[in-house]
Amino acid sequence: MRYISTRGAAPALDFEGATLAGLASDGGLYLPESWPRFSHEDIAALAGLSYAETAVRVLAPFVGDTLSETELRALCERAYVRFSHAAVAPLVQLDHRHWLLELFHGPTLAFKDIALQLLGPLFEHFLGSRDTHLTVIGATSGDTGSAAIDALAGRDKLDIFMLHPRGRVSEVQRRQMTTVLAPNVHNIAIEGDFDDAQRLVKAMFNHADFAGRFVLSAVNSINWARLAAQIVYYFYAAVRLGAPERRIAFSVPTGNFGDVFAGYAARAMGLPVERLIVATNVNDILHRTLTSGDYSVGALTVTAAPSMDIQVSSNFERLLFDLHGRDGAALAAAMRGFESTRALSLSDKLRAPLAGVFTSARVDPDEQALAMRHACERFGQVIDPHTAIGLAAALAADLPADTPVVTLATAHPAKFREAVERATGHRPTLPARLAGLFEREERYDTLPAELDAIEAYVAERAAAR
Numbered sequence: 001m002r003y004i005s006t007r008g009a010a011p012a013l014d015f016e017g018a019t020l021a022g023l024a025s026d027g028g029l030y031l032p033e034s035w036p037r038f039s040h041e042d043i044a045a046l047a048g049l050s051y052a053e054t055a056v057r058v059l060a061p062f063v064g065d066t067l068s069e070t071e072l073r074a075l076c077e078r079a080y081v082r083f084s085h086a087a088v089a090p091l092v093q094l095d096h097r098h099w100l101l102e103l104f105h106g107p108t109l110a111f112k113d114i115a116l117q118l119l120g121p122l123f124e125h126f127l128g129s130r131d132t133h134l135t136v137i138g139a140t141s142g143d144t145g146s147a148a149i150d151a152l153a154g155r156d157k158l159d160i161f162m163l164h165p166r167g168r169v170s171e172v173q174r175r176q177m178t179t180v181l182a183p184n185v186h187n188i189a190i191e192g193d194f195d196d197a198q199r200l201v202k203a204m205f206n207h208a209d210f211a212g213r214f215v216l217s218a219v220n221s222i223n224w225a226r227l228a229a230q231i232v233y234y235f236y237a238a239v240r241l242g243a244p245e246r247r248i249a250f251s252v253p254t255g256n257f258g259d260v261f262a263g264y265a266a267r268a269m270g271l272p273v274e275r276l277i278v279a280t281n282v283n284d285i286l287h288r289t290l291t292s293g294d295y296s297v298g299a300l301t302v303t304a305a306p307s308m309d310i311q312v313s314s315n316f317e318r319l320l321f322d323l324h325g326r327d328g329a330a331l332a333a334a335m336r337g338f339e340s341t342r343a344l345s346l347s348d349k350l351r352a353p354l355a356g357v358f359t360s361a362r363v364d365p366d367e368q369a370l371a372m373r374h375a376c377e378r379f380g381q382v383i384d385p386h387t388a389i390g391l392a393a394a395l396a397a398d399l400p401a402d403t404p405v406v407t408l409a410t411a412h413p414a415k416f417r418e419a420v421e422r423a424t425g426h427r428p429t430l431p432a433r434l435a436g437l438f439e440r441e442e443r444y445d446t447l448p449a450e451l452d453a454i455e456a457y458v459a460e461r462a463a464a465r
């Protein structure tokens with residue numbers, strides 16, 4: 001399997017190369033040259049398999065010959081042993097057709113663990129035979145940071161630098177990052193918002209003089225391996241609810257368009273996905289784009305779902321690549337326009353292929369709080385503010401009445417205790433694995449949202465090429 005850049009000017013790489021690179025050298029994102037196809041029989045054969053074994057089957061075509069099946073199986077088994085639920089990603093039934101897919105049983109209590117617990121061992125495996133020291137740089141609105149740090153702390157041959165927007169992540173999220181004192185972990189609080197952090201990370205990758213001095217890699221969902229790992233749970237859940245015989249809809253609380261793009265990939269691979277519901281909060285660029293073609297950056301609003309407080313959704317570029325007929329040069333031109341004007345207008349014609357694949361919803365803070373209360377009172381489930389946005393969108397969606405609808409439960413409610421308590425009156429208790437979090441020593445540095453300052457900080461601490 002070869003991976004090509006959405007902007008058409010970077011070399012094609014294999015899975016190992018694309019995983020270690022993260023971002024393509026032309027500023028684009030890597031995508032498989034073509035989607036592997038799973039037949040009806042291939043999907044039926046996933047019935048009853050464990051999560052790790054499902055991952056082996058789904059990931060095998062993406063990995064190609066960069067890992068043997070034995071190596072892939074060992075990595076998948078190792079990735080999911082630290083999950084606190086034996087099913088890894090259990091389905092919880094709400095009523096006759098609504099389900100939650102709980103993706104938060106990993107070490108840092110958000111769905112990001114599902115991909116990052118695999119990415120850690122993958123990095124280590126691919127670096128194992130090389131004389132390379134990797135410098136991983138990432139931006140986080142809260143959950144990627146803690147999941148990536150947990151997955152990479154203490155590993156040889158790499159350092160991780162994680163930028164988070166100062167004061168805009170929850171205290172649990174911050175402490176999950178800053179109390180990891182391993183010497184290869186470097187936490188930076190930047191004086192700005194998440195979009196600033198993400199822009200700074202991209203700028204470092206695209207700054208040839210800086211990037212050339214290190215072997216840089218990314219752990220954000222711009223890294224293809226992360227999205228590949230997330231495709232697995234769409235198959236896992238759908239098969240449990242009757243695929244390939246039945247079509248299943250998914251409601252996905254969306255920020256960077258990574259998680260829902262994994263659902264799009266699953267559909268392209270042959271999974272019978274009835275619809276993907278793109279659920280946004282009031283930072284609704286994706287809802288505007290899907291309903292009216294208006295991909296323009298507005299002002300960021302801070303909400304109770306910080307991991308979705310995003311205006312520029314990096315992974316949307318992967319979908320745009322398909323909409324532009326996989327023409328890298330055309331997309332590169334469109335993205336250059338977007339980067340200078342902060343707006344892109346998608347014609348009805350360009351968006352036509354999306355009808356029947358995606359629907360979208362914008363959920364405001366009142367509807368979000370109502371969904372949390374509703375989940376408690378009607379379904380007996382305490383859910384987090386991100387999941388609430390997905391559930392609100394799922395309950396409102398116009399879908400065939402016999403279609404099962406799965407809402408991705410992306411974070412444990414204890415990660416966002418204040419918001420959950422405000423909405424429901426229940427204060428979720430911290431799981432035992434986080435005991436002592438509030439007593440532990442924290443370590444991080446605060447820097448302005450300026451490229452020079454961040455680059456100087458990284459250069460002082462990272463290993464030269």
Ligand SMILES: *Cc1c(COP(=O)(O)O)cnc(C)c1O
Pocket residue numbers: 110111112143144221253254255256257258259260307308386387410411
């Ligand atoms: C990251 C995150 C999201 C958004 O996922 P994307 O892949 O960025 O769309 C939603 N909910 C939670 C809890 C998250 O951590």
